[in-house]
Amino acid sequence: MIESHGLTKRFGQKIAVEGATFTARPGAVTGFLGPNGAGKSTTMRMVMGLDRPTAGTVTVNGKPYAQHRRPLHEVGGLLEAKAVHPGRTARQHLQALAASHGIPRRRVEDVLEQTGLASAAGLRVKGFSLGMGQRLGIATALLGDPSTVILDEPVNGLDPEGVQWVRNLARSLAQEGRTVFLSSHLMSEVEETADHVVVIGRGRILADEPLQGLVERFSRKIVRVRSPQADELAALLQRGDAQVTATGEPGLLEVTGADAAEIGAAAAATAGRVVLHELTPMSSTLEEAFMELTADAVEYRTDARDPGDGARPPGGPPAAAGPENASTTLKGANA
Numbered sequence: 001m002i003e004s005h006g007l008t009k010r011f012g013q014k015i016a017v018e019g020a021t022f023t024a025r026p027g028a029v030t031g032f033l034g035p036n037g038a039g040k041s042t043t044m045r046m047v048m049g050l051d052r053p054t055a056g057t058v059t060v061n062g063k064p065y066a067q068h069r070r071p072l073h074e075v076g077g078l079l080e081a082k083a084v085h086p087g088r089t090a091r092q093h094l095q096a097l098a099a100s101h102g103i104p105r106r107r108v109e110d111v112l113e114q115t116g117l118a119s120a121a122g123l124r125v126k127g128f129s130l131g132m133g134q135r136l137g138i139a140t141a142l143l144g145d146p147s148t149v150i151l152d153e154p155v156n157g158l159d160p161e162g163v164q165w166v167r168n169l170a171r172s173l174a175q176e177g178r179t180v181f182l183s184s185h186l187m188s189e190v191e192e193t194a195d196h197v198v199v200i201g202r203g204r205i206l207a208d209e210p211l212q213g214l215v216e217r218f219s220r221k222i223v224r225v226r227s228p229q230a231d232e233l234a235a236l237l238q239r240g241d242a243q244v245t246a247t248g249e250p251g252l253l254e255v256t257g258a259d260a261a262e263i264g265a266a267a268a269a270t271a272g273r274v275v276l277h278e279l280t281p282m283s284s285t286l287e288e289a290f291m292e293l294t295a296d297a298v299e300y301r302t303d304a305r306d307p308g309d310g311a312r313p314p315g316g317p318p319a320a321a322g323p324e325n326a327s328t329t330l331k332g333a334n335a
């Protein structure tokens, strides 16, 4: 379990993490999402006792990292590429670490097996591919059989098979009851793995909620409807499950909770009283919604943002989730 309260880190004038409060629970994969430079690595380094918070606290399994007597048993982390002696073999590297931390030697064989490195265990690390290096980093993180596992961008540089392997590993570690805290700058990477998502932008927590909640909120379908009888249509639709938002443009509505066919049928059922001039299904993917959620928090933007109108027709230009989306999710970001 990781519990962070008001966690803050300044590097001189630079605020890397500001007032971050979140929890990563046992038995679940918590995805830690944010654009580059958002503060993910700094947060993870503070969890692992590698950076000292400027303010606030973060505990692992109830205590700050430094207060654990056997920290490798409590928390294992894959952070930036570890300093590994290039002339050592993977097995030697793990054995040295095990010996210095009082970890039984058989754990070395266990984690080599678990990470698919058994057949490469006798090879020198300097000949390792990026993917094998990542696997060794993960083997190192798991060596102490920790109840909390922290993986910083674990799929970076992995091929599709490696990506799938990390996903399965993260899920199985969580199923064993461990806390898995996994960072990424891509929603698509955590979408299939995480149960819970913490979103960070410019050092501030923007969302902290179950993945399912985020999916339901952001994957919603919007239908744009234009009618000279917009008020009557809105009243009609709101009698059902639909939510109707006035766009500010006379006669133009945005509807969620009813698809185009249902809206068309509702209009037809008025026997000509409500006439439709436009009925356009719009879509916004979770990835797009995440981009929008963090857009103002991106440190170095490369493109000018399309002002957007809340969604886009399928296959249309880049989208923006509606501002109403952002306002329900942003927790004081950019305030």
Ligand SMILES: Nc1ncnc2c1ncn2[C@@H]1O[C@H](COP(=O)(O)OP(=O)(O)OP(=O)(O)O)[C@@H](O)[C@H]1O
Binding pocket: 011, 014, 015, 016, 034, 035, 036, 037, 038, 039, 040, 041, 042, 043, 185, 299
């Ligand atoms: N040691 C440091 N000294 C000064 N600034 C730092 C230091 N470490 C991080 N930063 C700054 O703090 C901010 C957060 O960096 P951090 O590496 O935590 O972000 P991140 O979300 O992990 O991004 P990335 O995915 O690019 O690694 C960035 O602006 C970074 O430049």
